[in-house]
Amino acid sequence: MRLPQEIIRDKRDGRALSETDIAGFIQGLVQERVTEGQAAAFAMAVFFRGLSLDERVALTRAMTGSGTVLAWDLPGPVLDKHSTGGIGDTVSLPLAAMVAACGGYVPMISGRGLGHTGGTLDKLASIPGYDVAPGLDRFRAVVAEVGCAIIGQTAELAPADRRLYAIRDVTGTVESLDLITASILSKKLAAGLQGLVMDVKVGSGAFMASRGEARALAESIVTVANAAGLRTRALVTDMDAPLASAAGNAVEVAYALDYLTGRTREPHFHAVTLALAAEMLTIGGLAADVGQAEERLTEALDSGRACEVFSRMAAALGGPTDLADAPVRYLPRAAVVRPVTAGKAGIVERVDTRAVGLAVIGLGGGRTRPQDAIDPSVGFTGLARPGDRLAAGDPLALVHAADEAAAGRAEAALRAAYRIGTTSPAAREAVMERLG
Known part of the structure; x- marks a missing residue:
């Protein structure tokens, strides 16, 4: 294969990669001839420059073929x-x-x-x-x-x-x-x-x-x-x-x-x-x-x-x-479980849902590095939805945390993720479109 850095350079500069280049890079990644830094640079180049349909198919096939492909003999569809x-x-x-x-x-x-x-x-x-x-x-x-x-x-x-x-x-x-x-x-x-x-x-x-x-x-x-x-x-x-x-x-x-x-x-x-x-x-x-x-x-x-x-x-x-x-007998439970309350009365107009996910990571329920351990017990339950009408002091959710300090940080993050006002938001369909 060509040098990984040359493949990265081509994609960085917006040039199309051949099926051979993509297959060689992916094979090198599996065989550890391509470093994590090179893989990160390749991913960033793809992020900014994109891939054509042919490149997407080639990358998908190369990654599929990097290991075993299963075959099934079952009495129903897989x-x-x-x-x-x-x-x-x-x-x-x-x-x-x-x-x-x-x-x-x-x-x-x-x-x-x-x-x-x-x-x-x-x-x-x-x-x-x-x-x-x-x-x-x-x-x-x-x-x-x-x-x-x-x-x-x-x-x-x-x-x-x-x-x-x-x-x-x-x-x-x-x-x-x-x-x-x-x-x-x-x-x-x-x-x-x-x-x-x-x-x-x-x-x-x-x-x-x-x-x-x-x-x-x-x-x-x-x-x-x-x-x-x-x-x-x-x-x-x-x-x-x-x-x-x-x-x-x-x-x-x-x-x-x-x-x-x-x-x-x-x-x-x-x-x-x-x-x-x-x-x-x-x-x-x-x-x-x-x-x-x-x-x-x-x-x-x-x-x-x-x-x-x-x-x-x-x-x-x-x-x-x-x-x-x-x-309840088996699933891990957090040391601290307490409500996060609404600061004022009103209607939940909007939820910054990404911020809710980041708050779970902040509790220890996700990773900031690949090697990070996860605390399986933490998170939120009873999350209020857009359109819910709340009185001051009603719970936005229950926070499940490892300690009071973590619960306090999550409480602040969750409150910031909710916008409470006077207007009912437009209803959104659960399933919005079908393709294929």
């Missing part, structure tokens, strides 16, 4: 969903179980938190005993037996993405449309999927702040995925407020369990989860249309079958067998 990330976005946990309860097989390769957003893997890691990095043999066995398994990237699957993902998280290159596309699809192609549904978030808590940016990313993913042979659809969904009323790791697992058991079914969260799962069933031929798919999914939830599937998955990967029945 499907997955991926979200571009947000706050309170714990959809993957119930969704995988719901789709599996309806006959799909969901081998979900998830990531850790990225930038200000939470990561599915960090949430699952808060379950005692849950193995987020099993070997491929165990992964295959759990998917075949239970119908779904949610794990992290193993050393075998898309190792180039695993390394670049961590570098992007701490170098200000998370929002690159090109790198997001290649990162997502390399993992999904390596998982051997037959169908993929993308959840592209838009709003103050998303990487894509505008509808146009979200549509561009959705179109990029659908186009590149289909060019690579993976049937893909995308939904653009609202992330202008936390999707769930919980933000953190263990608190979001508890929220997902409440959703599966029916203890809590908040409308916005339910609408997004149901819409994504319904697209998965239709793309996999498990339902004739979205209406039929939603009926099947609702029955799987209401009958308890989806919750049973999640419980079996958690137990098969080392977690407690009765987690859904007694989450």
Whole structure:
């Protein structure tokens, strides 16, 4: 391959890279002939200069081919969903179980938190005993037996993405449309999927702040995925407020369990989860249309079958067998839990959702460096939504913190993230657009 610095220079100066250059750079990254500094420089050059469609496809294929590509022999379709990330976005946990309860097989390769957003893997890691990095043999066995398994990237699957993902998280290159596309699809192609549904978030808590940016990313993913042979659809969904009323790791697992058991079914969260799962069933031929798919999914939830599937998955990967029945017994709890109150009466006009995510990181629930440890117990619950009417002293949320000092900092950050006034905000649709 050409010298890494020459490839970086070409992209820095806006020149197109050949498939050979991209494949060589990615191979060098895996073999550690490309340094972290060079990978960071490459990511920044791509961030500012962008990639053509051919370059995106080449990068996706190179990252997919950097490790093992799974093949499945199962009696149902192999499907997955991926979200571009947000706050309170714990959809993957119930969704995988719901789709599996309806006959799909969901081998979900998830990531850790990225930038200000939470990561599915960090949430699952808060379950005692849950193995987020099993070997491929165990992964295959759990998917075949239970119908779904949610794990992290193993050393075998898309190792180039695993390394670049961590570098992007701490170098200000998370929002690159090109790198997001290649990162997502390399993992999904390596998982051997037959169908993929993308959840592209838009709003103050998303990487894509505008509808146009979200549509561009959705179109990029659908186009590149289909060019690579993976049937893909995308939904653009609202992330202008936390999707769930919980933000953190263990608190979001508890929220997902409440959703599966029916203890809590908040409308916005339910609408997004149901819409994504319904697209998965239709793309996999498990339902004739979205209406039929939603009926099947609702029955799987209401009958308890989806919750049973999640419980079996958690137990098969080392977690407690009765987690859904007694989450308080197992999930870590913060030393300090207290309300963050509204300073005045009024209506929640707006939430700076990104600031809520950063407040969770400030509590220790996310990373500022790849090697940082996470406190799984911290975060927020009971987050107020836009349109909520509050009296002075009513709670905006409960903060879960390691100590009083951390709780105080988070309280100030959360108050600053909320705008309380006299005007009810315009309602935003949970699902805003469908592509593919």
